[in-house]
Amino acid sequence: MDQLISNPAYPHILSILIFLPLAGAFLLLFVRNEYFARYWALGVTCLTATLSIPLLMAFDIGTSKFQFVEQATWIKSLNIQYVVGVDGISILLVLLTTFIMPLCVIASWSYIKTRVQAFMVCLLIMESAMLGVFVALDFVLFYILWEAMLIPMYMLIAIWGGPRKIYASIKFFLYTLAGSVLLLVAIIWLYIHNDYSFFIPDMMWQNYSSTAQILLFLAFFLAFAIKVPMFPFHTWLPAAHVEAPTAGSVILASVLLKMGTYGFLRFAIPITPEATMTLAPYVLWLSIAGIMYGGFTALAQHDMKKLIAYSSVGHMGFVTLGIFVLNTNGVEGAILQMINHGITTGALFLCIGMIYERTHSRELRDATGVGKHMPIYVTFLTFFSLSSFGFPATNSFVGEFLIIAGTFEHSTVLALACIPGAVLAAAYMLRMLQKIIWGGTDNPDQSWITDLNAREIVTLAPLLFFVFWIGLGAQPFIDLIHVSVENLLTNYHGFHSQAVAVTELIIH
Amino acid sequence: MQFLPELILLGAGLIIFVVSLGKTNADTTRNIAIGLGAAIFGATLLSYCQTGKLFFNAYQVDLFSQVFKTLIAGAMLLVLIFGHKLKGIAAKVHPEYYFFLFMSVLGLMMLVSSVELISIFVSLELSSFAVYIMVPMRNDEGEFRFQMEAGIKYLLFGVTATGFMLFGMSYMYGLTGSTELSVVIEKLSTMWTQPAAVIAMMMVLGGFFFKLAIFPFHFWVPDVYEGASNETTAFIASVPKLAAVAMLIRLVSLIGGEGQVILNVLMVCAVVSMFYGNLSALVQTDVKRMLGFSGIAHAGFVLLGILTFQITGYANAMYYIIGYVIMNLACFLVICTVSENGENVQIADLSGLHKRSPLMAFTLAVGLFALAGIPPFVGFMGKFMLLTGALREGYMVAVVLAAINTAIAIFYYLSVVRVTYCSDPEERASVTPSMMTNVASVFLLLAIVIMGVSPQRFVDFASTAVQTIM
Numbered sequence: 003m004d005q006l007i008s009n010p011a012y013p014h015i016l017s018i019l020i021f022l023p024l025a026g027a028f029l030l031l032f033v034r035n036e037y038f039a040r041y042w043a044l045g046v047t048c049l050t051a052t053l054s055i056p057l058l059m060a061f062d063i064g065t066s067k068f069q070f071v072e073q074a075t076w077i078k079s080l081n082i083q084y085v086v087g088v089d090g091i092s093i094l095l096v097l098l099t100t101f102i103m104p105l106c107v108i109a110s111w112s113y114i115k116t117r118v119q120a121f122m123v124c125l126l127i128m129e130s131a132m133l134g135v136f137v138a139l140d141f142v143l144f145y146i147l148w149e150a151m152l153i154p155m156y157m158l159i160a161i162w163g164g165p166r167k168i169y170a171s172i173k174f175f176l177y178t179l180a181g182s183v184l185l186l187v188a189i190i191w192l193y194i195h196n197d198y199s200f201f202i203p204d205m206m207w208q209n210y211s212s213t214a215q216i217l218l219f220l221a222f223f224l225a226f227a228i229k230v231p232m233f234p235f236h237t238w239l240p241a242a243h244v245e246a247p248t249a250g251s252v253i254l255a256s257v258l259l260k261m262g263t264y265g266f267l268r269f270a271i272p273i274t275p276e277a278t279m280t281l282a283p284y285v286l287w288l289s290i291a292g293i294m295y296g297g298f299t300a301l302a303q304h305d306m307k308k309l310i311a312y313s314s315v316g317h318m319g320f321v322t323l324g325i326f327v328l329n330t331n332g333v334e335g336a337i338l339q340m341i342n343h344g345i346t347t348g349a350l351f352l353c354i355g356m357i358y359e360r361t362h363s364r365e366l367r368d369a370t371g372v373g374k375h376m377p378i379y380v381t382f383l384t385f386f387s388l389s390s391f392g393f394p395a396t397n398s399f400v401g402e403f404l405i406i407a408g409t410f411e412h413s414t415v416l417a418l419a420c421i422p423g424a425v426l427a428a429a430y431m432l433r434m435l436q437k438i439i440w441g442g443t444d445n446p447d448q449s450w451i452t453d454l455n456a457r458e459i460v461t462l463a464p465l466l467f468f469v470f471w472i473g474l475g476a477q478p479f480i481d482l483i484h485v486s487v488e489n490l491l492t493n494y495h496g497f498h499s500q501a502v503a504v505t506e507l508i509i510h
Numbered sequence: 511m512q513f514l515p516e517l518i519l520l521g522a523g524l525i526i527f528v529v530s531l532g533k534t535n536a537d538t539t540r541n542i543a544i545g546l547g548a549a550i551f552g553a554t555l556l557s558y559c560q561t562g563k564l565f566f567n568a569y570q571v572d573l574f575s576q577v578f579k580t581l582i583a584g585a586m587l588l589v590l591i592f593g594h595k596l597k598g599i600a601a602k603v604h605p606e607y608y609f610f611l612f613m614s615v616l617g618l619m620m621l622v623s624s625v626e627l628i629s630i631f632v633s634l635e636l637s638s639f640a641v642y643i644m645v646p647m648r649n650d651e652g653e654f655r656f657q658m659e660a661g662i663k664y665l666l667f668g669v670t671a672t673g674f675m676l677f678g679m680s681y682m683y684g685l686t687g688s689t690e691l692s693v694v695i696e697k698l699s700t701m702w703t704q705p706a707a708v709i710a711m712m713m714v715l716g717g718f719f720f721k722l723a724i725f726p727f728h729f730w731v732p733d734v735y736e737g738a739s740n741e742t743t744a745f746i747a748s749v750p751k752l753a754a755v756a757m758l759i760r761l762v763s764l765i766g767g768e769g770q771v772i773l774n775v776l777m778v779c780a781v782v783s784m785f786y787g788n789l790s791a792l793v794q795t796d797v798k799r800m801l802g803f804s805g806i807a808h809a810g811f812v813l814l815g816i817l818t819f820q821i822t823g824y825a826n827a828m829y830y831i832i833g834y835v836i837m838n839l840a841c842f843l844v845i846c847t848v849s850e851n852g853e854n855v856q857i858a859d860l861s862g863l864h865k866r867s868p869l870m871a872f873t874l875a876v877g878l879f880a881l882a883g884i885p886p887f888v889g890f891m892g893k894f895m896l897l898t899g900a901l902r903e904g905y906m907v908a909v910v911l912a913a914i915n916t917a918i919a920i921f922y923y924l925s926v927v928r929v930t931y932c933s934d935p936e937e938r939a940s941v942t943p944s945m946m947t948n949v950a951s952v953f954l955l956l957a958i959v960i961m962g963v964s965p966q967r968f969v970d971f972a973s974t975a976v977q978t979i980m
Contacts (some may be wrong), residue, residue, distance in 0.1 A: 077966045079822070079973075080898065142894070146885035153879060156924075160932045168932055175924055179884075180917040186894070187913050190901045 005203040006071040006087060006139075012056055016070050016086040019057075019100065020134045022050050027126035036118040040111060043122035047103040047129065054100040061093055063481050066489030068139060068203065076143070081198050085139040090486025091267050091337060092136045094479065095260055098344045099136065101464070102256045103129045106249035108461045109352050113248055113359055114162055121162060124154040125249060132257050136264065141189045141200040145182070148261070152178055155250070155258070163245040164364075170238075170245035177238040181228035188221035192273070206272035207493055219277035222270045223285070229262030232285075232322055233292035236315045243311035244364070248355030251307065255314055255351055256344035263321050263340055267333070271325075271490065275497045282326045289326065290419045292319030297426030301433070304366045306354045309434055310347060313390065316423055317343045317398075323420060324405035328494060332408025333487045334480055339401030341479070342389070342472060346398055349386045349465040353379070356458055357438075360451050366434065370441030376453045380439045382462045387435045389469045391427035397472035512560045512571045515579055518553040519616040522546040523609055530605030540594050543608040547590040550615070551583040567690065568626035573978040575623040577971075578756040582622070585749045585835055586615050588954070589741065592843040592947050598648050598739025598852030607647055611745065614640035618753040622760075627679045627689040630757070634675075634717060637753070638668050641746060648739040649852060660737020667730040671720030678713025681706055695764040702765075708772055715761060715772075721754035722809045723802075725783040732790075735802035740849050743798050744842035747805055748835040755812055755831040759824045760979055762816050776817040777908050783810030784915040791922045797845055797855045800922055801838065804881060807919060808834050814912060815896045818903050821980065825972035826895045832968070833880075833888035833961055840877030840954040844870045847943045857926055862935030870941055871930045873951040880958050882923040883916050888961040895969070 009015070026046035033039055062069060068087030076084045088096055106125060114121045131154070134147035152175055160171035191214070192205050199205075210218065228235045239259075243251050271278050296316025303309040321343070324336030356379065357369050373380040389396035392403075402424060409417040454462075472479055525546065529539055558580060562571050590611075599607050617637025624630040646661030683689055685707060686697035701707045720727040735743050765772070787807030794800035812834070815827030845855050847870055848863065864871040880887035893916065901909045943951070961968055 077964075079966060079969055080895065146890070149890070150885045153884060157931065160928060168928055171932075172921075172924060172928065176917075176921060179920050183913040183917045184910070186897065187901070187910055190894075190898050190909070193898065194902055 005067050006073070006085075007062070007065065007067050007069050008071045008073075009060055009069060012060060012070060014072060015053065015057060016088070016133075016137050017072055019050055019054055019096070020086070020130050020137070022046065022053070022130075023103075023126040023133075024130040027123045027130070030119055030123050030126065033119055039119040039122045040107070043125060044104060044107045046126060047100075047107050050129065051100045051104055054097055057088065057093065058097060061088070061482065063090070063485060066090065066486045071139075076140075080142075080200075082142045082200055083140045084143060085201065086134070086137040086143075087139050088137055090483040091490070092264065093482055094337065094341050095136045095257075095264060096133060098260075098341055099129065099132050099257050102252065102344065102348055105348070105352070105461050105464070106252050108457060109252065109355060110247065110249040111457060113355060117161065121158070121247075121249075124157050125253075127154045128158070128253060132253075132261075135261055139202045141192065141202055141205070143200075144202070145186060145189055148182065149179070151258075155253070158250040158253075159242055159246045162247040162250070165245070166241070167245045170241040173238045174242040177228055177235070181235075182225040184221040185225040188218050191218070202268070207275065207497055208273075210274070212276055215274040215277035216280065219270060219274040219281055222265065222274070223281075226262040226265035226270065227288075229265065230259060230318050230322060231262070231315065232288055233295050233315065233319070234288075236292070236296075239315060240308050240311040243314070243351075244305060244307045248351060248358070251351040251355070252348045255310075256348035259314065259318055260340045260344060263318065263325060263336065266322065266325050267337070267490070271328075271494060275494050276501065278326075278328075278494075279498060282328065285326045286323060286416055289319045289323040290416065290423075292316065293323070293420055293423035294426070297423050297430065300430040301426065303430075305364050306357070306366055306369065306434065307351070307364045309366070309430060310350050310354065313427065313430065314343070314347055316427060317347065317390075319423070320402060320405050320420070323416075324408055327405075327408045327412035327416075328491065329408050329411050330484075330487060330491060331404045331411060333491065334483055335401050335404025335406075335408055337483050337487070338472070338476065338479060339398065339405060342397040342401045345465050345468050345472075346386055346389045346396075349382075349462060349469075350390060352461055352465075353383050353386060356454065366437050368446060370437045371439075371445030372448050372451055373439030375448050375451045378454045378459065382454075382466060383438060384435060385466055385469060387431045389473070391431045392424060395470070395473045397469050397476070399473060400476040511557050512562045512564060514557040515550060515553040515583065516616060516619055518550050519612055519619065522550060523612045523616070526605050526609045526612060530609060534605070536596070536601045536604055539604045539608065540596070543611075544587075544590050544594060546612070547583075547587040550612075551580070551587045554580040554583040565629070568629045569620070569623050570625045571623055574756070574760070574975045577975045578622040578752055579619050581752050581832060581835070582615060582618050582749055585752065585839065586611070586745070588839050588843075588950055589745050589748070591950050592839075593741030593744060593846050594944070594946065595846075596739075596741055596852075597846070597849060598741060600647075600649050603647055607644060610640040610644050610647075614638075614644070614745075615749065618750060621753045622756040625691045625760075627682065627691065627694070630691075631672075631676065631679065634721075635672065637750060638672070638721075641742075641750070642668065644742050644745070645734060645738040648737070648742070656733075656737045657739070658737075660734045663737075664730050664734045667727070668720060671717050671727050674713045675717030678710045678716070681710035682714065685710065691761075691764065702771065711761075711765065712772060712775060715758065718754045718757050718761075719779070721750045722758070722812070723751075723783075723806050724779050724809045724813060725786055725806065726779070728783065728786070728806045728809075731802040731806055732794075732799045735798045736796055736854060739852055740798070740842065740846045740855070743802075744839065744846060747801065747842065748838050751805075751809070752831060752835060755816075755827060758813075758816055759827065759976065762819070763824060763976070763980060765819070773817055773819070776813055777905065780810040780813035780817065781908055781911050783807060783813070784912060785918075788915050788918045788922075792918070794922070795856055795858070797841075797857055797860070797926065800857070800926070801841055804919065804922070805838070807915060808881070810915075811893060811896055811912065814900050814905075814908060817905075818899050820899065820903070821973055821976050823896075823899045823903075824976040825969055826892070826899050828972040828976065829961075829965065829969050830892035830896055832972075833892045833958075836954055836957050836961070837877050837880040837887075837889055840873050840951065840958065841881070843947065843951055843954065844874040844877070847947055848941055850939070857929055859938070860926065860930050861933040861938060863930040863941070865935050865940075866938060867941035867943060869948060869951060870943060873955060874930055875927050876955055876958055878923040878927055880962070882920045884920075886959065886962050888958050888965075891962050891965045895965070
């Protein structure tokens with residue numbers, strides 16, 4: 003248990019972050035007032051965001067150990083513990099979650115008109131579960147939160163979604179659940195081979211047999227690749243994104259997709275390093291396939307939400323690419339890109355939600371030429387679009403640059419193969435941007451449309467702030483993750499040199 | 511004191527019999543029945559810590575049996591409470607219906623205490639025959655009279671299963687010369703290499719497989735569930751399963767050493783039950799039929815715990831069946847409440863339930879998600895512990911197949927939740943559950959969540975109970 007550090011100044015900060023939204027949701031069950039529900043949800047999420055700031059302030063960037071750890075026995079006979087902690091890999095994701103949630107509440111302020119209390123309850127439960135997934139250090143705790151997330155997310159899509167919500171929500175639920183049942187078997191297998199312990203850090207860097215590693219990796223891969231989603235497991239994503247309400251799309255894009263890549267970093271690489279080595283080339287080429295597929299498909303969409311959804315497939319392809327080149331630049335770029343994608347794509351979904359609230363259509367052709375009447379809106383949209391295809395001085399540029407630099411270190415062929423993806427991103431984003439701002443000669447009459455109100459500006463402004471902050475000064479963010487990434491990679495390469503040494507010993 | 515719950519049950523039967531002689535209105539009968547049910551539950555609580563042997567050692571009262579008696583009485587009381595209107599039963603036979611209900615419960619309570627072959631048989635028959643009569647007591651609905659078909663099917667399949675069991679018992683007696691379970695098992699333990707011993711054991715287990723609805727003794731389930739009135743189905747789907755699991759644990763736990771060759775048979779039964787139940791449930795439109803098939807799959811899961819031959823495995827199976835009964839009762843509570851005049855509930859009839867009765871919709875959703883094994887509900891914890899126990903014994907294939915079944919099962923549970931929450935009620939009337947039903951549903955909801963979130967205490971307790979019979 004020497005991988006853990008508790009912080010005496012903030013002994014229960016993570017538990018507070020996890021359970022505060024849950025408690026808020028519980029109280030909201032007994033409220034019948036819609037206005038109160040909105041303000042209450044906003045208050046709870048803002049409070050959670052505020053409480054997560056000390057996490058950043060007191061985070062020790064000099065160690066790769068888990069910090070702010072809390073530990074308690076939960077189910078003694080199975081040795082299941084309640085252990086939570088953050089390290090460099092999870093800290094930014096936790097903060098991303100806490101900060102994106104108030105924006106989701108504001109974005110749903112007038113968008114959600116029916117069953118407001120239930121909607122807010124679902125949002126708050128989602129927040130609890132998502133934070134829990136990122137900080138859980140016990141595999142059962144992780145799995146429970148991972149699965150528990152399905153119910154509120156299903157409800158968000160199935161009740162407040164668009165016309166094909168039933169199809170989309172069931173597809174989402176079935177895909178994710180089917181992917182993770184074998185993860186459960188893998189967890190139990192690991193438990194039995196680790197002296198009956200579910201403690202995640204103890205499972206890492208162990209010498210499991212090669213066959214076992216491959217099978218474990220495949221179980222992990224199925225669960226996480228569906229969540230990311232990697233090509234060819236992505237088909238639930240466009241459906242879910244398109245039908246979900248704005249807040250649901252934002253949560254999906256900003257946080258839920260990150261859980262897959264987080265799973266690769268937290269579980270797949272440290273628990274099955276040998277299998278990672280063996281199977282990484284396949285994963286890398288799947289990532290390239292995802293980048294190209296996402297790009298080309300996005301280019302052909304006339305539904306704005308679908309366009310952004312397919313662009314997510316492409317962006318997440320970059321993230322998995324960065325993870326599996328397994329060098330510092332690649333992995334740091336991947337983590338940074340996870341955050342960037344959360345900010346940028348979240349913002350783009352918010353933008354599209356705002357148009358939808360006005361025109362009640364997600365069709366690109368119904369939104370052509372609004373630039374003339376919504377100058378503030380298109381300013382925001384332009385910056386977010388530029389960020390989405392990695393324009394210099396925006397956040398995604400830093401992330402993609404690091405990933406591609408890492409890929410070059412790994413293999414030039416691979417790097418050259420992913421370049422067209424970056425070009426495609428520019429193509430489809432600029433196409434959308436051009437149509438929304440100017441359109442053509444046959445624009446529909448948009449003169450009745452109103453520009454953003456103060457609430458909407460408040461929703462988008464913080465995201466724009468982060469777009470430029472990370473774009474112009476990414477160093478503080480990289481410092482946060484650097485030590486943990488270095489530690490992960492040192493262990494990984496150390497594991498392999500050790501394995502090579504052992505093999506040589508046997509041969510000679 | 512040791513025999514108190516059974517005596518109270520007998521007394522309850524007599525009182526109801528007297529009631530049936532006169533002309534009492536439905537409300538009075540119902541109140542008497544619920545009062546008696548509460549008294550029986552109280553009696554099981556009172557005689558909770560008793561131990562001892564009765565009737566020339568044929569009847570053993572220990573912690574294990576008393577726990578199951580309490581559970582049986584509790585489940586019966588819940589069925590009485592939420593099915594209190596007995597919508598599907600003609601008012602003039604209400605007292606008789608309650609009489610048979612109590613007699614069936616009496617049989618089940620005697621069953622969990624029986625440690626002698628003849629008394630096992632007699633109690634099993636007592637519990638079964640009462641239910642054979644309860645099934646066709648349903649109100650006649652049109653010309654099809656499918657309650658009669660269900661009754662006959664139940665009777666025929668039941669008698670066949672009993673035949674198997676009796677045949678097995680005769681083998682046991684022939685091999686050992688005794689009907690006392692302790693003697694039988696002790697003598698059998700030296701002769702597991704003989705096929706006759708294994709066949710005898712399998713056939714006796716078959717009788718309980720019938721009660722629990724495990725492949726290949728499951729054929730009665732869908733038609734009986736559909737044909738019996740909602741309240742009767744709620745009873746059949748929960749209470750006898752508790753007793754069946756108790757007896758399976760009691761018998762299997764006595765098998766030692768070589769006898770574990772029946773493991774392979776049990777494993778095949780478990781896996782086939784899961785696949786059969788889940789795949790068939792996918793295409794059902796009647797909620798009761800669907801729950802019936804899902805019950806077959808869940809019985810397979812219970813068997814997965816029993817076939818580990820470990821105390822923890824038995825305790826997990828016990829925890830799982832308690833959880834299953836609670837989840838199942840939550841679903842049947844909603845079915846009984848939604849059904850207006852005791853007719854069967856189609857999945858489409860649940861449309862827009864969230865508008866017609868938010869609490870009922872919530873109960874149904876939680877019950878179904880729990881049955882599907884989604885955390886943080888009891889269904890997940892139960893499955894998780896069963897899978898852990900089975901994998902610990904090295905049954906990798908069975909565990910993977912069981913995990914795949916979880917994924918198959920989610921579809922049909924989810925499609926019911928979808929109808930409840932995502933479709934419009936159209937012209938369907940709103941549902942107004944009575945106060946008692948509301949209390950029962952809140953109780954079940956709390957039980958589902960609490961058992962799921964902190965299972966430690968329950969599993970420890972189940973282990974203690976199981977240890978008393980080892």
